[in-house]
Amino acid sequence: ARISLRQLLDHAAEHGYGMPAYNINNMEQGLAIMEAARRTQSPVIIQASRGARAYSNDLMLKRMINALVEIYPEIPLCMHQDHGNSVGTCASAIQHGFTSVMMDGSLKADAKTPADFEYNVDVTRRVVEMAHACGVSVEGELGVLGSLETGMGEAEDGHGAEGVLDHSQLLTDPDQAVDFVAQTNVDALAIAMGTSHGAYKFTRKPDGDVLAMNVISEIHKRLPNTHLVMHGSSSVPQELQDMINEYGGKMPQTWGVPVEELQKAIKMGVRKINIDTDLRLAITAGIRETFMKSPEVFDPRTYFKPAYAMMQKVCEDRFEQFGAAGKA
Ligand code: G3H
Ligand code: 13P
Ligand code: ZN
Numbered sequence: 001a002r003i004s005l006r007q008l009l010d011h012a013a014e015h016g017y018g019m020p021a022y023n024i025n026n027m028e029q030g031l032a033i034m035e036a037a038r039r040t041q042s043p044v045i046i047q048a049s050r051g052a053r054a055y056s057n058d059l060m061l062k063r064m065i066n067a068l069v070e071i072y073p074e075i076p077l078c079m080h081q082d083h084g085n086s087v088g089t090c091a092s093a094i095q096h097g098f099t100s101v102m103m104d105g106s107l108k109a110d111a112k113t114p115a116d117f118e119y120n121v122d123v124t125r126r127v128v129e130m131a132h133a134c135g136v137s138v139e140g141e142l143g144v145l146g147s148l149e150t151g152m153g154e155a156e157d158g159h160g161a162e163g164v165l166d167h168s169q170l171l172t173d174p175d176q177a178v179d180f181v182a183q184t185n186v187d188a189l190a191i192a193m194g195t196s197h198g199a200y201k202f203t204r205k206p207d208g209d210v211l212a213m214n215v216i217s218e219i220h221k222r223l224p225n226t227h228l229v230m231h232g233s234s235s236v237p238q239e240l241q242d243m244i245n246e247y248g249g250k251m252p253q254t255w256g257v258p259v260e261e262l263q264k265a266i267k268m269g270v271r272k273i274n275i276d277t278d279l280r281l282a283i284t285a286g287i288r289e290t291f292m293k294s295p296e297v298f299d300p301r302t303y304f305k306p307a308y309a310m311m312q313k314v315c316e317d318r319f320e321q322f323g324a325a326g327k328a
Contacts, residue, residue, distance in 0.1 A: 002069060003076040005100035005137035006187040008043055009227040009271045017323030018266035020233075021045035022315060023082060023276035025052045028283070028308050030064055034072045036315030040325035044075055045272065047082040047102075050089060050111075062096040075328050080139070082274070085111045090127045094136050102139040102190070103127040114144055117176065124184040132185075139229055139272070142180050143172030143192030174218045181226050188227040188272060191219055193265070195232030195257055199277050202255040211261050213268055220269025227271040234277035235259050237314075240285045247288035259321050266322055273322060275314075282310035 012019050022033050024046050037044045046068075048061060056064070065079050081093035081101040086109050090101040105120035107113060124140045131138045172191035181189060193212045195201060202210065220228055236256030244251055262273055286307030290297055297303060319325045 001073065001076055002097075002099050003043070003078050004135065005045070005078050005080060005139065005227075005272070007137075008045065008076060008078050009188060011043075011327070012271050012324070013227065015323075015327060016266075017327060018262070018271055018273050019043065019045050019324055020315070020318040020322055021047050021080060021082075021229075021272050021274045022279060023047055023049060023052065023274070024061075025055050027064060028304050029279060029311060030068055032279075032308050032311035033315050034068050034075060034077075036312045036319060037075045037328065038072055039312075040316050040319040041328045042075075042319040042324040042326070043077070043328050045078045045080055045100075047080040047274070048093075048098075049082045049276075050085065052082075053093075058092070058096050065097060078137075083111065084127070085109050087123065087126050087130065090138075091130060094131060094134050098136065100137040100139065100187075101127065101131055102141070104141045104190075106141040106144055106190075117180070121180060121183045124180075124186060128185050137187040138184075139188040139190060140180065140184055140186040141190035141229075141231075142177055143190075144170050145192055145196050145231055171212050171215050172219065174215065174222055177219050178222050181223055186226065188229050189219075189223070190229040190231050191215065193230060195230060197232045197277075199234070199236050199251070199256070199281070200254045201232065201234075201236065201257065205255050206258055206261070208258070208261070210257060211265055213264060216265055216268040216270060224269075228269050229272040229274065230262070230265060230270045231274045233257055233262060233273040234275050234281075235262070236277060236281065240278070240281040240310075243285040244281065244288055247285070247292040249284065249288055259318075263321060273318075275318065278314050278318075279311050282314045283307040286310040 024030050078100055079098045081098050083104045084090040084102050093101050103124045105123045108115045128138045170192050234256045287303045290303035
């Protein structure tokens with residue numbers, strides 16, 4: 001059944017767990033996420049970026065979500081717009097059945113240029129008015145995530161990788177967060193807490209000090225009713241990097257956010273944990289293995305099946321690790 005982000009994260013807050021929010025671009029990802037949810041009895045947040053909507057076609061995506069709701073009726077499913085850049089993007093998501101939208105007003109509508117506070121408040125408030133009238137939740141964003149110069153998707157060659165926690169000047173200011181929520185009435189707030197999007201987050205192995213836990217707990221204390229969201233939460237598992245490189249890939253060594261850090265952040269009050277890169281790595285590892293081991297294969301089902309299983313495993317792991325398992 002469909003559920004709004006507010007309903008789902010209220011439940012998560014009450015029971016002290018975190019919700020992974022998985023990005024989707026195709027049918028295999030949708031099925032892998034839902035099958036993992038069924039196995040672990042977890043509620044689900046599926047999110048689509050603007051790029052995902054364009055890639056899969058809005059109508060195809062809408063019908064696919066309808067199908068997933070029908071195939072998995074026992075699983076509460078929140079369908080969320082990731083990084084909406086305008087009122088129009090959020091409105092069309094709602095028309096296609098999304099139960100939650102992110103208005104990312106931390107950047108201008110070009111999704112590249114940092115926006116000022118007034119712009120962010122104004123555009124987010126307008127989205128909240130429209131979305132709440134439809135029973136749809138809203139996530140806003142305050143603060144700028146790392147890897148700004150590479151935009152939302154990292155350069156795939158690893159260019160633009162950042163050091164460990166060197167974005168301290170970018171962390172969200174708690175006073176501003178309180179002001180932002182008072183003026184916009186968002187249900188959830190993405191804050192800058194030391195992560196960045198993509199596979200190339202850290203150039204050194206994180207030493208347990210990658211997230212600004214003090215910022216998280218301070219904002220959570222002052223905004224207990226606003227659910228905190230962590231973007232850039234992929235762990236970039238070593239075994240997936242190794243598998244990709246063993247089977248012909250060329251990924252430079254990189255580090256993501258360790259799962260233990262994500263678990264600590266959940267204890268500090270983070271409720272929605274955005275994961276895209278880890279599923280991209282899993283699908284690529286699975287496909288590469290089949291291509292290398294069985295180069296005669298050309299039936300897509302033969303290589304999508306192991307890729308699907310790899311994604312499902314990552315999803316099951318995160319549901320368990322974040323405490324969402326058994327909460328459906
Ligand atoms: O935040 C970005 C997400 O990983 C989506 O990436 O815009 O390439 O679909 P995308
Ligand atoms: P990752 O690139 O770390 O998976 O983050 C995804 C994200 O934040 C989507 O909004
Ligand atoms: Zn994001």
